[in-house]
Amino acid sequence: MSQGNIGVPVQATEIDPAKLDVCTVLEVINRISGKWAIGILLEAIQGPVRFTELERAVEGISRRMLTLTLRNLERDGLLARTIYPTVPPRVEYEATPMAKELYQSLSGLMGWAEQHREDIAAARVVYDANIPG
Numbered sequence: 636m637s638q639g640n641i642g643v644p645v646q647a648t649e650i651d652p653a654k655l656d657v658c659t660v661l662e663v664i665n666r667i668s669g670k671w672a673i674g675i676l677l678e679a680i681q682g683p684v685r686f687t688e689l690e691r692a693v694e695g696i697s698r699r700m701l702t703l704t705l706r707n708l709e710r711d712g713l714l715a716r717t718i719y720p721t722v723p724p725r726v727e728y729e730a731t732p733m734a735k736e737l738y739q740s741l742s743g744l745m746g747w748a749e750q751h752r753e754d755i756a757a758a759r760v761v762y763d764a765n766i767p768g
Contacts (some may be wrong), residue, residue, distance in 0.1 A: 666711055671696050671704045673741065676730060679714055680738050683727040713737065 666672060674693040678684050684692075690701055705728060708714040713734040719725040730738070 663711075666707060667713075667737065669704065671700055672708060675701075675704055675708060675728075676713065676734055676738065676741070679728050679730040680735060683717070683729045685725070685727055689728070708734075 667676075671693060674696075675689055678689055678692045686701070686705075689705070690696065690698065693701065696704075705714060705716075709716050709728075713731055714728045715731050717727045717729070719727070
């Protein structure tokens with residue numbers, strides 16, 4: 636099995652600002668609001684979590700999608716991956732300070748959704764009843 640992408644990333648202070656590819660707000664929101672990202676982040680916020688624990692906790696996610704989503708969240712600086720030199724290697728994912736800050740916003744959004752879920756359900760019923768044909 637290949638152990639690709641296990642190198643230590645370059646510290647942000649060592650990166651030439653001229654080489655940074657600035658991502659748009661829409662890209663950030665699309666990444667975070669993806670089908671699996673929020674569930675993974677909610678698990679990682681609670682403390683270090685292993686791949687198999689995430690696989691069990693995020694219902695319906697395939698191994699491939701979990702791998703891809705973890706890589707993207709790590710690339711975006713929202714997850715930190717730690718590899719322990721054991722046989723087999725043990726890998727844990729943990730939310731970064733930036734992800735913990737994001738969690739505060741997600742908590743507000745989840746609170747809003749919980750507060751208005753019945754209103755939204757009622758609005759859908761009214762809307763669906765008035766759709767022609």
